[in-house]
Amino acid sequence: MNIGKDKVVSFHYRLSEENGDLIEENDTDKPLVYLHGHNALLPALEEEMVGKAIGDKFSVTLTPEQAYGPVRENSVQRVTLKHIANSKKIKKFKPGMKIQVNTSEGLRDVVVVKAGLKTVDVDTNHPYAGKTLTFDVEVNDIRDADQDEITHGHAHGPGGHHH
Ligand code: ZN
Numbered sequence: 667m668n669i670g671k672d673k674v675v676s677f678h679y680r681l682s683e684e685n686g687d688l689i690e691e692n693d694t695d696k697p698l699v700y701l702h703g704h705n706a707l708l709p710a711l712e713e714e715m716v717g718k719a720i721g722d723k724f725s726v727t728l729t730p731e732q733a734y735g736p737v738r739e740n741s742v743q744r745v746t747l748k749h750i751a752n753s754k755k756i757k758k759f760k761p762g763m764k765i766q767v768n769t770s771e772g773l774r775d776v777v778v779v780k781a782g783l784k785t786v787d788v789d790t791n792h793p794y795a796g797k798t799l800t801f802d803v804e805v806n807d808i809r810d811a812d813q814d815e816i817t818h819g820h821a822h823g824p825g826g827h828h829h
Contacts, residue, residue, distance in 0.1 A: 667719065667720070667808045667809070667810075668716075668717050668718065668719050668808070669702055669715045669716055669717060669718045669719075669805070669808055670702060670703070670716060670717070671702060671703035672701070672702065672703055672810070672811045672816055673701075673702045673703075673808050673809065673810060673811065674699060674700070674701055674702075674808070674809050674810070674811050674815065674821045674826070675699070675700055675701075675702055675715065675805065675807070675808050676697040676698070676699045676805075676806040676807040676808075676825060677697055677698055677715075677803050677804060677805050677806050678692055678694060678697050678698070678803070678804045678806055679691070679692055679698060679801050679802065679803050679804075680801070680802040681799055681800070681801055682799070682800050682802070683797055683798070683799065683800075684727075684797070684798040684800070689794070689799075696825060697806040697807070697825060698825065699821045699823075699824070699825030699826045700820075700821055700826075701811055701815055701816075701819065701820050701821045701826075702715060702716075704819040704820065706820065708728065708732065708733060709732075710726070710728050710732035710733075711726060711728065711801055711803075714726040714803075715803075715805075718805050719805065719808070720805055720806070720807060720808055721804075721805060722804070722805045723802070723803065723804045723805075724802075724803055725800055725801065725802045725803070726800070726801050726803070727798060727799070727800045727801075728798065728799050728800075728801070729798055730795065730796050730797060730798060733794060733797065733798075733799045734792040734793075734794040734795045734796075734797070734799075735791075735792065735795050735796075736795065736796055737791050737795045737796035738790075738791055738795070741789050741790045741791045742779055742787055742788065742789050742790070743787070743788060743790055744782075744785050744786070744787050744788075745767055745785060745786055745787075745788055746784060746785050747784055747785070747786070749767055749768050750765055750766070750767055750768075750786065751765070751766040751767065751768060751773055752766075758781070759778050759781035759786050760778060760781070761778055761779060761780060761781075762777060762778065763777070763778040764776070764777055764778075764793050765777075765778060765786075765788070767788060767790075774790065775792055775793055776788040776789060776790050776791075776793075777789045777791070777793050
């Protein structure tokens, strides 16, 4: 079986910067699971997945434009704690910390610049904005999606959505 529209794909990945620094890697016990063809991944990464089989390994390097966009200027905003996801669970906001802010378009990844008492200044650039990113991918499993998954537009079961 090969990866294509409406296949549920499990994969392992390592994400590194242009200089080789590892920035993210998924737990080997828990592959990332997604439904192909429903915009779950960065488009340039999803495109590379097409036609791959179980056990295939590949690397793909994405430009900032293909990944999380260029760094925008004037991107620092002051937000109140109530707009920060899980703010009660965060004991102390430290510069450089990655957090999520609730916006009208859903959760957004931002980086703490400065913390006040009731507000936090955040840089709304994506933490990986401006970075050229290399994904090292190993395809772990491929299966046909069931009708519910296709209707919902996401994978169910282990590693997927539970509801
Ligand atoms: Zn669902």
